[in-house]
Amino acid sequence: MPDARRWRALITGITGQDGPYLAEILQTEGVEIWAASRGGRVPDELPFVQAAPAIDLRDATSLARAIAAVAPDEVYHLAAQTAVWQSWDDPVETGDITGLGTARLLEAVRREAPTARVFVAATSEIFGEPERAPQDETTPIRPASPYGAAKAYAYTLARLYRQQHGMYIAVGILFNHESPRRPPGFVTRKITRGAVAIARGEARSLELGNLDARRDWGFAGDTVRAIRAMLRTDEPGDFVVATGESHAVRDWCELAFGKLGLDYRDHVVTNPEFWRPAEPVPLVGDATRARDVLGWQPAVTFEELVAMLVEADQSASQKSEVRSQT
């Protein structure tokens, strides 16, 4: 008889922001971690993660093959085409990967590992322009972008599979969550990078859109704790994961520049090209259910989050300076 098998997790989206944070948590629990990515590779920074056969969310066969090969006890489906603005450039691909990709994945799990627990990542973007704030699990879905529509499709389908096929599927309606692993295309990272560059004299100004746009920003490391907890409850469900606080882009600027001894008003210019009208009702989540059922609470405050990103960008630019000098 082989040794008692370790609990086995399969993660899609290991190359994104959340995948590595999740893998790090699962590792501390002794979970055997596999990752399925398009290239069939795992980032070097995660040597404890094993590579599953490569997947393409547009190819159902590849998903079935990876799931059959790994035979996971739990699946974290984080992979998607995740940027809202990119979804305007290619709505079809976004729908194919982010929406139908989830259908293909759920079908593959249903056939190859029907008792596996599944986490599906949804987003506050499914609410689009909501009529009231804060938003919770009962707020009507009304996506306002191809990305939001694709995620809303994934969410409603995941819920249906749980209800009708009796599968263990949890959905996280994740509000914005940031970290040093966030790619620079996102506004939060754009601000901290820009502020650091200005502080170092490498840039003079930073162009942004509407400074009054508001979001509920949390730390990705906190978000993945909620994700993990969702697959450790008796009854799977849908959970809003949010801080419950809404902040403006302006607040990010003030804190990020302030931390570097600068006043954002001297450096930030608004470019109408990036300008989006402020939402009449802000996207801000009510995570009461996650708190009550999962015992989850965010640990990192908004101020700490901004400081964390500024410090990460400072040390990144110092490292690159060292590299360029050698």
Place this chain on the structure above:
Amino acid sequence: MPTALITGITGQDGSYLAEHLLGLGYEVVGVTRRTSTDTGSRIEHLRERITLAGADLLDQTSLLALVQKHQPDEVYNLAAQSFVPTSWEQPVLTGEFTALGVTRLLEAVRIAKPDARFYQASSSEMFGKVQATPQNESTPFYPRSPYGISKLYGHWITVNYRESYGLYATSGILFNHESKRRGLEFVTRKISYGVARIKHGVDRELRLGNLEARRDWGFAGDYVEAMHLMLQREDPKDYVVATGETHSVRECCEAAFAAVGLNWEDHVVVDPIFYRPAEVDLLVGDAALANAELGWSPKVDFQHLVEMMVEADLALVADEMKRGILRSYAASGS
């Protein structure tokens, strides 16, 4: 003469809409997919008067070429994998056609004919587990089948293209609509066709699923008029199209058997195999907005609809018997 492009021309609604638009002086281009079986029976009588063009909702390039070539003034997206039970067996394919097909067609319109007016055939199945009764344009959605979920995505993406790209794009949330051209897999037609076979002595019984399932059933010929009206307004908007009345499968049986002088209880057998995995709640539409703004209301009532269908199927079965081509008809749900 304005040009209308219709996907799903070979379906029930496509054929009625083509007739309606031809009557209004439109040039009609119908989109067909090549299949190995002939699917053109519903438009046989229109073949001389419409243009058929090959394209596929799964193939972005074919849609772009289609819109580029015909430069339509109006585009009606009626094509879909439209049968709820099939969507449980083939959820991904249903998503490919019924969900993502909408995005592909909208992209083709946005790129090749951005001033065309676009109609998306949405469905009351999007309401599923209903959050309010009756359902209108502001009722929250809660679909209960892969088909309903795919239609809901199609609705959202249509609204997106209107609000973000400024396309004249509208979504018609149509409740069930039937006719003699309804597919045999749908319950109303299954009943009318079954009644005709029993009346002609071909069959003795009719096997059905949940007799208590209720729907808001209208006549397809009325509903295609609403589609056209929706594209004639100055501002694009979404509308619920419904009769506002519900009837049960049992009532449909009663009316259909009574139309040929038979008692339904002597012939109908309930077979749980035809039950849906997840039944939707009471779907009943509130078409007050369509009535007020489009001046639309249904002309054919339930009783008349069932009688029309039975009458047509009596003639069809008689013809099939004469020609010796009686079919064995497919198992189905509602």
